[in-house]
Amino acid sequence: MSKRSPSLSSISTKLKSGSPKPPFKKRNKKPERKAIGIRLERKKDASLLNCNLKRPYPPEKIRIPIPDFSKPCVKIGQTVQTGQKIAEAQGPEGVSLHAGMPGTVEKIAVFPSVTSSEKRMIEIHKHREPKTLPLVETHKGWEEIPAEELPGILQHAGLVTTDPVMEPVHIKLRRYAGARTVIINGCEPEPYVTCEQVLIMSHSLEILKGAELLKKALDAEKIFFALEDCNLEMIELIKSKIYFLKWEHVEVRTVPALYPQGLESTLLQAWFPGEENEAVVFPASTAFAVYEAVAQQKPFYERVVTVGGECVVEPRNLWLPVGISFHDAIHACKGVMREPQRILMGGPMAGTAQVTTEVPVTAGTNAILALPEEISKEETEEPCIRCNLCVDHCPVMLSPAMITLAAEQKEFAVAKEWNVGECIECGNCAYICPSKRPMLRLIRSARALSDPAVTRD
């Protein structure tokens, strides 16, 4: 695409004039790799003070979003137990859905979901006396299960990736068939968020065994365990487990503790430039869920979530059932000590603000943050000054200034020409912009309106 195309020129002239050259750099897509990122204040200590992973007392109700290509297999008024299947996979793309607590199916209806959208959900109300969870036992012979049977087991366990994409794991395995390397991502570059860290420190062996199952399903050769270089204790722990298992095909690799180093796309670009299909990245918590699904025959219905932010009385990580509301999750941490200005799903850089705390936790919810005014205060937006800082700090070599300008002018086709679809929504451009332009909001609208298929739920 020519940078001087008429549509771009018309947008460029709406910028502050006076420059004889085009206003923004368009980055070379294959530059020499270097660690692009921002060193953020980590703010992780509060949620790490109490490292015991607990399950809170079941809430009054949960609302479990029904995935695409799944159909409810329970009726209103039916009693269900924890882990019971409540929706069947429809076709090869679908996944099963399971109840996260015992109770009665009260409604199957449309309710508010994250990012202000609405979704069809199954609402389960708690029994008067909820039963305690049965102890899960390791299924004998799970290590001998043939590789070709693993995707089916994961599909019936309802396993999706524990990141915002929430891709069914069996579909991701199919998409990356032929990959030689599995990367287990234990990095958490966002401030406040520590759910992967706590899970790795408490279940490292299970995560490694889950990684081995993913490698087996893909017939891959190698596993990399990606960790941030500041987490020395975690690095030593994983290395000692690898040594104990005598697995020479597993290697720990570290990335700088710079945001957004440690996200899936930056790991692939850093280690497999130009050969991204040679490797596939899974969060450490997904590898753990794979181990549970195969070795313990446990369906996916809960995940570890960081509940934190300055407003929460007792920030910590908890096992939460999929479907529990943000309100009940915060209540499980003794509520708030002052009124939050903003409730986020995810970290402060790339998380999404919620308009209500009645939205449910999903497989992709890694954190619920209640932030006070002084942290979440929106600063006054100024016009773009063409400093190019956003371009210099974009980890995927985009020109965020041009994309956001196009979005402001509702020129979504132009935003697409500037590769908005490649944005990983890391939020670096918004953080670094001296004019405090609402970069991420504009980029998300441009992504959604230039290609609805990329909208995140």
Ligand code: SF4
């Ligand atoms: S949000 Fe998108 S455009 Fe902005 S820095 Fe991150 S990847 Fe680049």
Ligand code: SF4
């Ligand atoms: S960082 Fe902000 S002010 Fe600077 S070029 Fe990008 S959008 Fe414009």
